Amino acid sequence: MQKRLKRIGGFFSSMRFGIALLVVLAAACALGSFLPQGYALDWYLNRYPARTAALIYGLGLDDVFHSLWFLVLAVVLCCNLLLCNLLHLPGVIRRWKNAGDPAAVPECPEVSLDGVPSPKEVFTRMHLPAPREAERDGRKMLFSAKSRIGVWGAWVCHLGIFLLIVGFILGQATKTEYTVYGVPGQTKQIEGTDLSVTIDAFDIDHTENGSVQQYTTRLTMHRGAEAQSGTARVNAPASLFGYRVYQNSTGSAAKLTVTMDGNVQQEEVVCVGESVSVLQTPLVLTLEAYEEEYYDAGNGQKLPGFAYSTSYMGQVDRAGVQVAGDTALRYGSVEISFSEPQNYTLLQIKRDRYTPLVLLGGLVTLLGLLLAFYLQPSRVWALETEGGGWTVCGAGPRGNAFFADLLREAAGKTPENREKQEESR
Amino acid sequence: MLQMESGLFTATIMIYVAAMILFFLFIAFKREGLARVAIFVQAAGLVIHTAALICRGIGAGRLPMTNQYEFATSFAWGLSLVSLIFILRFKFPMLGAFAIPVTILIIGYAAMQSKEVRELMPSLRSSWLGVHVSTAIIAYGAFGISFVLGIIFLLREKMRDSEFWNRHVPSRDKLDLISYRSVCLGLLFLSFTMITGAIWAEQAWGSYWSWDPKETWSLVTWLVYAVYLHLRIRRGWRGKAAAIFAVIGFICVLFTYVGVNTFLPGIHSYA
Numbered sequence: 001m002q003k004r005l006k007r008i009g010g011f012f013s014s015m016r017f018g019i020a021l022l023v024v025l026a027a028a029c030a031l032g033s034f035l036p037q038g039y040a041l042d043w044y045l046n047r048y049p050a051r052t053a054a055l056i057y058g059l060g061l062d063d064v065f066h067s068l069w070f071l072v073l074a075v076v077l078c079c080n081l082l083l084c085n086l087l088h089l090p091g092v093i094r095r096w097k098n099a100g101d102p103a104a105v106p107e108c109p110e111v112s113l114d115g116v117p118s119p120k121e122v123f124t125r126m127h128l129p130a131p132r133e134a135e136r137d138g139r140k141m142l143f144s145a146k147s148r149i150g151v152w153g154a155w156v157c158h159l160g161i162f163l164l165i166v167g168f169i170l171g172q173a174t175k176t177e178y179t180v181y182g183v184p185g186q187t188k189q190i191e192g193t194d195l196s197v198t199i200d201a202f203d204i205d206h207t208e209n210g211s212v213q214q215y216t217t218r219l220t221m222h223r224g225a226e227a228q229s230g231t232a233r234v235n236a237p238a239s240l241f242g243y244r245v246y247q248n249s250t251g252s253a254a255k256l257t258v259t260m261d262g263n264v265q266q267e268e269v270v271c272v273g274e275s276v277s278v279l280q281t282p283l284v285l286t287l288e289a290y291e292e293e294y295y296d297a298g299n300g301q302k303l304p305g306f307a308y309s310t311s312y313m314g315q316v317d318r319a320g321v322q323v324a325g326d327t328a329l330r331y332g333s334v335e336i337s338f339s340e341p342q343n344y345t346l347l348q349i350k351r352d353r354y355t356p357l358v359l360l361g362g363l364v365t366l367l368g369l370l371l372a373f374y375l376q377p378s379r380v381w382a383l384e385t386e387g388g389g390w391t392v393c394g395a396g397p398r399g400n401a402f403f404a405d406l407l408r409e410a411a412g413k414t415p416e417n418r419e420k421q422e423e424s425r
Numbered sequence: 426m427l428q429m430e431s432g433l434f435t436a437t438i439m440i441y442v443a444a445m446i447l448f449f450l451f452i453a454f455k456r457e458g459l460a461r462v463a464i465f466v467q468a469a470g471l472v473i474h475t476a477a478l479i480c481r482g483i484g485a486g487r488l489p490m491t492n493q494y495e496f497a498t499s500f501a502w503g504l505s506l507v508s509l510i511f512i513l514r515f516k517f518p519m520l521g522a523f524a525i526p527v528t529i530l531i532i533g534y535a536a537m538q539s540k541e542v543r544e545l546m547p548s549l550r551s552s553w554l555g556v557h558v559s560t561a562i563i564a565y566g567a568f569g570i571s572f573v574l575g576i577i578f579l580l581r582e583k584m585r586d587s588e589f590w591n592r593h594v595p596s597r598d599k600l601d602l603i604s605y606r607s608v609c610l611g612l613l614f615l616s617f618t619m620i621t622g623a624i625w626a627e628q629a630w631g632s633y634w635s636w637d638p639k640e641t642w643s644l645v646t647w648l649v650y651a652v653y654l655h656l657r658i659r660r661g662w663r664g665k666a667a668a669i670f671a672v673i674g675f676i677c678v679l680f681t682y683v684g685v686n687t688f689l690p691g692i693h694s695y696a
């Protein structure tokens with residue numbers, strides 16, 4: 001039983017299983033990018049045969065990246081990486097120690113140093129630190145090693161990926177996200193929190209050619225009596241009360257005025273897409289769209305238009321477009337009109353406490369890759385021969401087919417392959 | 426400035442074509458001198474190419490890396506640069522004969538795109554753009570080289586008895602190692618691209634990862650190359666298998682670059 005458990009544990013921590021996981025993850029990602037994501041079952045039923053649609057929905061393929069099985073895959077990969085790192089730790093420490101230990105050099109073919117004035121010269125040519133003296137099988141030895149730290153590359157890289165995935169999963173599970181929109185002067189409560197946001201100003205900067213350069217919202221966030229102010233721009237979010245506030249987008253808004261017998265009864269700013277109740281009655285008015293150059297008033301003058309619709313107790317009532325300066329609707333002595341077109345700002349307010357962990361994971365991964373690829377350890381040692389001459393040996397980075405050539409060249413010999421080529425010629 | 430860029434761009438294509446012809450003549454006539462001239466011509470092409478990119482940057486008033494045309498020409502530049510580095514570093518002119526046609530294909534693709542300079546949307550006006558895209562260019566260039574090396578490796582088996590190939594193409598072990606080194610370079614820079622992209626996305630869109638098709642496919646490419654590395658260690662997948670894998674990996678790279686923009690539009694659609 002224990003043997004069996006050990007075997008199962010061994011498999012789950014193995015590189016073979018890790019590779020399989022990476023392949024399955026890659027396939028899942030490809031699938032999630034090809035299959036349209038996030039639609040309702042009806043949409044898939046319209047597009048695919050009923051069985052395929054049912055399969056897509058049943059297996060969560062309609063939302064691959066947020067499905068349970070995808071999460072399970074990510075968690076299993078984390079466990080695999082962690083176990084793999086734990087099991088390999090003693091081996092890595094051993095290799096790290098051995099990489100700098102003259103007593104731990106392996107058996108290697110020896111290259112004679114006949115043409116080299118001093119054995120130390122080889123170390124300089126190989127860009128190694130000055131060698132230290134040691135002894136091997138009673139022979140005098142000069143030993144030098146470099147880039148020992150590279151032994152840790154894969155280990156550090158796996159640790160980074162582990163941190164990154166853990167941070168990502170925790171972030172997804174705990175992050176909070178809200179959307180707030182409005183025009184300057186408005187204060188909006190952030191639903192589900194004790195926070196509110198006042199939009200102090202909203203500016204759109206244009207380039208000389210008239211295209212948008214930057215959107216800037218100045219805002220104040222309130223929690224009880226406390227307040228913090230900041231500026232949110234595209235690419236430069238504000239940080240207030242531990243939340244990040246992003247300048248997300250913008251749209252049109254207009255002032256709605258409702259009068260009765262000529263007296264103003266209701267006045268408020270309505271954003272496109274927003275609905276408001278008129279004079280607190282069941283009549284609901286929606287500002288559907290705004291167009292700056294809607295109506296040709298002659299003499300080259302274009303007037304803006306406000307598209308609206310109304311519903312009464314849930315039933316669609318009227319729809320139309322009001323040209324600026326006109327009245328949109330009349331109900332007896334009640335007149336409803338839109339004016340003062342303006343821009344509203346849409347802000348996204350988010351908190352993800354694990355973003356720094358993800359960033360750390362990413363940086364650690366990069367460091368690991370750098371160590372693994374560019375700081376692989378190499379060792380060179382020279383041994384004195386019985387006749388007082390010297391030979392040199394070396395162990396290069398894993399699988400480095402060029403290392404032997406470099407060593408031969410440093411020892412004043414022709415590289416092996418050139419020798420072979422010359423022989424074959 | 427943009428007119429000058431247009432002239433330099435056309436000159437670049439012509440010089441690359443000249444370099445390709447010289448590389449082919451080197452193979453046909455087996456004259457080493459021709460290889461040296463071809464490398465020199467390619468280097469000259471790279472200089473002109475760089476000048477074209479600089480003119481584009483000055484003309485547009487920003488880094489020339491934001492639309493299909495600009496990214497394709499930068500991609501070709503990256504491939505040309507990385508191939509020259511590998512040719513010189515590993516004394517391997519035959520690599521040029523195989524890499525330059527790929528470079529020409531990519532720059533040809535650039536030539537078919539609209540060269541119009543459009544103003545950038547606010548989210549693209551970020552200093553992260555330069556780091557993010559230039560690391561992607563190096564990564565794609567390096568993967569391109571590993572693809573070319575994969576093909577050379579597969580051909581080398583067939584040309585085993587050719588004395589010319591034996592003299593001018595490194596041994597299979599070394600070819601495999603050079604290909605591995607270029608995958609390593611590519612993977613390191615792709616990781617850089619993904620991390621800088623995530624930092625930028627967090628600032629611009631409020632989310633460092635959105636499973637946008639471009640992000641997803643760069644992750645797929647990253648995973649494919651990670652599998653390549655592990656199969657090398659675990660199963661000793663070297664040589665032929667690794668060469669085939671390098672070719673498949675580059676197909677993923679091309680899909681991430683061209684395919685995603687064409688078939689799977691998302692928030693990266695402008696790239």
Ligand code: HEM
Pocket residue numbers: 013014015016017018019021022077080081084088151153154155157158161368369372373651654655658
């Ligand atoms: C998620 C993506 C992964 C990346 C980017 C990654 C990266 C790396 C790198 C860069 C190396 C060094 C390769 C070389 O020197 O050629 C490596 C080695 C290794 N990887 Fe991974 N790895 C990943 C996942 C995994 C998984 C899931 C396992 C499962 C156990 C694993 C196990 C190993 C082992 C055992 C080594 C050899 C370690 C050594 O030689 O010290 N890796 N990995």
